[in-house]
Amino acid sequence: MIPLLGALALLGTGPGAEGFTIHAREVHPVSGAALEDASVAVREGKIVEVGRGAHGPRGARVLEGGSLTPGLIDAASTAGIAGKANEESSEVAPAIRVLDALDPKARAFERLARAGVTAVFVSPGTRGVIGGLGTVVKTAGESLDARVVEPASALKAAMGDDPSRGNIPVRFGTPTNFYFRRPTSRMGVVWLFRKAFFDAAEARKAGRRGDEDTDVLAEVLEGKRGLRVTARRLNDVRTALRLAEEFGLRIQIDGADEAYLCAEELRAREVAVVAGPIPSAPSSRFSEVDEPCLANASLLAKAGVLLALTAGDRGGEEALPGQALFAMRYGLPFEAALRAVTLDAARILGIEERLGSIEAGKDADLVLWEGAPFASRPLAVLVDGRLVYDAASDPGPPGSARR
């Protein structure tokens, strides 16, 4: 009882400042081999040491658990977007920034942090052919600004059904709103995508000074900015690859339910894939894919495609650890699953210098699990060296003793 009270008192004094020594039976740095019975020292928001003898600064709080992993990263989340995920007034809106619509206090972030997800890539929805700029934010943190890892990350585009849904061909009735417009078909989507990049390329060639939209497209054309394309069906994935080749774009794919069918091609062209969420039941109907393959992620990983996993808009028990757990069930080896929700996700998002592995100098975003990662529950979650979730102070149901 006394140590418990002590722990609670320590928690109350405002964690983070004093640092942590975190000990686990298994430490998974991801960047290297797993270490048994090792510790990680945390000071001033950063990881300072990893190894058997590592310990934090004087007065550092000690945490102990079964296993330690980097904080998980969801590379295609929808968390925190307040209101509509797309600006509907235009089908091509590259300058839109999803950060402008992000609710930093959204409940979804708290839930993600509790599940061990410490950073997310949030992007505009799939209603736009070119929807705007995504952002990378942490799910918890000292201040709102400190949580933003990349205010304007990859540009989001979409293939397939979604961008044309709801648009009306002008031949039906009198145009009374902006939904009387292209695209109204898959081909129309590609046409508008091509037109946007063609115009931007022409403007660049002519040396014309662009507006916000053209500037963003130019950055993508110059390879300075990534392009995230949602493509669920095989033909959409192939279309995205074709367009990438045509304009020399560096793309990455999410949605990707049928990406496993062209895994070799994706690997050869070094196109990364954010796979998931896994369908809840094999018999359930997906919007665009008739029968999703449960082993999508594992088949992509087997082919050598750079892979991340996402829980998409699903929260609760289906959050990212659940996706990793079930990806493993459907064939993905543990190491690959762990990489896909940490370091490889960070690589896809271009933030691997700061996040994604347990290495000295990186952000102290860590998850301490009771037992094995994903299968057990998190005991503690740290973001930037601050304890943002502590199972010991998580109240149980009424009448039951605190853990």
Add this chain to the structure above:
Amino acid sequence: MIGLLLLLPWLAAAGAAGKVAVRAGRIVPVVGPEIRDGVILIEDGRIAAVGRAKPEGKEPAEGKPGEPPFVDVPWDATVIDAAEQTVFPGMVEAHSSRGLDRPNENVPVTPFVTVLDAIDPVSFYFEDALRDGITTILVLPGNNCVIGGQGRVLKPYGRTVEAMTVKPEGGMKISVSPKSGFTRLSQMAELRKAFAELREYRERLVERKRDEREEEKAKERKEGTPKAPAAAGGDLVQEDDVDARKRPLVDLVEGRMPAFVWCERAMDVAHAIEVARGNGFLARTTLVLGPECWKAADEIKASARPVVLDATLLHVEEDPLTGEEKRTNVPRVFHEKGIPFALQTETSALGSRYLWYQAAACVRNGIPREAALRAITLTPAEILGLGSRLGSIEPGKDANLLLLTGDPLDAQTWVDRVLLEGELVYERAKDERLRRLLEGTEKPKEGKEK
């Protein structure tokens, strides 16, 4: 032994299901300790013996008291080798409305309808259930009616409802919570009216029968030819006298039909108990609870009724003043109060689709493993009134066994084979659909443009 030999010709006629021995690397029987290197002997579809395998060659020393006995594998038994596997009882789903073409009738009071007429034996639900180790399911009408109709206990195997049926009188579905757009006022009024009408009907029926008998007696006296004494000694009202449309409710109040009462909110629980008690069927009632109903745990405890929990195991509500989230681990409340609870699945969420995952989630959140395993096997079996037949690996019970590749609660475990009443009904190696889902060997046909 001699008795067994005498039975042999009869068993042989029963075919492969006659005598089967499962050699298991590990047995998780739910009741009793785990057994390493065990044998389950199945005769005539039932478990005849469970114990440790005798080591090869030598006669082992007698086990210490409390240890499982050694079990011989008879020379004529078909041996199923599961030496690398874990054997677990088939899981039991105590409440589901899946596998029906449509779960709800539009008319509010329809005790006379039965899921028999709506079950689709080739529904993917049954296929998935078997693949995921659920071997017994109570399929009931949905939650939308007042008195929704009769359910049926099924196994997820067979091409007709009759072949699938384990127990035809599964239970009567009653909702004390209204469907959306309706009020609790009218819901309870409808329910009371239904039982009042039933009472009236039964009184009238008894009266009529009494009159008839009086008339008959008078006639007998007049004609002087007394009938056989059997009729005079029998009950006044025979089963055939009851209108078929009324019979299910009569069965309910007379104790022949269990009840499953849906309570969406904690406030509904007291009503459910009151209705069941007032009409004499509380003792056979199971409460089917929404996530919030943990708040009524004390009332439920006092009523001594078992419950089926919602697939959402974590109840979350927001404090209206502070805006903070309050989270309640629902199964833990029931476990700590000692209320028997069964878990159920639904399609909506990745994890909640699997009974084993529901139990694993309980364990992850601090419920003893023993209790979590019971909540997907023995407790639901008892709720279905089949506790003596299902839910554990014990002699005398149906040989519904799962041969698993690992621990039942491990997410990396697969159901390798399923035995239903001793018969091998599922083999993962031959599961074409699973192979397609996991290997993605063929391009699925192109979807239609919407």
Add this chain to the structure above:
Amino acid sequence: MKAWLAALALASSPADGVKGVFAGTVWTGTGPARAKAVVLFEGGRIERIEERAPPVGDAGYRSWPEGFVTPGLVDAHAHLGARADLVEDTFAVTPDARAIDVFEPTHRDFARAARAGITTALLAPLDENLVGGLAALVKTAGAADRRVLRPEALLKVSFGAAARRADREPTSQQGAAALLRREIRRAREAGGSGALPRCARGELAALAHAGTAEEIFAAGRFAPEFGLKFNLVHAPLAGEMSAFLKERGIGVVCGPYDASTPLRWLRSPAALEGAGVPIAFCTDGPERDPEALRLTAALAVRAGLDPDRALRALTVGAASLLGATDRIGSIEPGRDADLVVWSGNPLDLGSRVLAVFAGGELWFEAGARRPRRPGEPIPAEEARP
């Protein structure tokens, strides 16, 4: 010359001719409260404050020995007298639409506000446009020719849901931000004396409506991105983001609150004030009754705000947020003689307005049925005490 002008001003209002007001308590807004003091007027302005009794027998002095005098209250966001005219919603960005052009000084909304102790109000475009236009700072009482304090006080911006519609750009919050960014960039490039170029150059402050946390976040990130001067209005949960706002030097106009306002919102002013974020209060009148201003402040006090700070937010704090401390908000020499005499502290909702002075004139007096000045009688229903 000056004396002559002053004499003329006095001559133009012979009915009043007030030289000063004596009261039991004079709450000045900037210094400590003064007991038994007289506030002396000169030419419609405050000349000085003296802690003494008024000269006996001089009819030019009005005396409320039990009264509590405060500066006239400031409603920092309202649409008085022109609710329907304060939005041009064919396009979401209308920076040069001016509220002052629909200012109707004789509208009864102003008389009602004045009677509730509000002597200054920000006449602001509605929340329904991303850039709604120029808000005007006006007096609710006083001589018609002195009613306009700042014709182009602030640029009204709205990050709220009301500015997003399904049939007009923007339809989403990120679209609104992108549109605003584009318009500011264009305004910078185009230059000139339009409202948006001035705002982009930092010459004109903006008052941004924000409803939810993410709208506050978006607005707060806008200010440093473009070097804009920014304050927020409404922003019910701003208190939970007070460190973020403090860092950016953003003030918040809070309210209006009523009995059904969630406690989380009511706690906001105290949290903001505690973090050093400037605050003011508003009624959105005529959507709420002018009495909602005092009620709003009183509810904030009940939820933890220091009462003295609440009174400041109603007066000098609001004046400072709206950039008009040179004229209004405090009882100091040189400020406009806009005073309210209360029967007690105005944060005590049992207190009543006894009298309102605007520009040194007695504008309203409880119980008085006499015409205020020739040609402008107080309507009977307005004169209810």
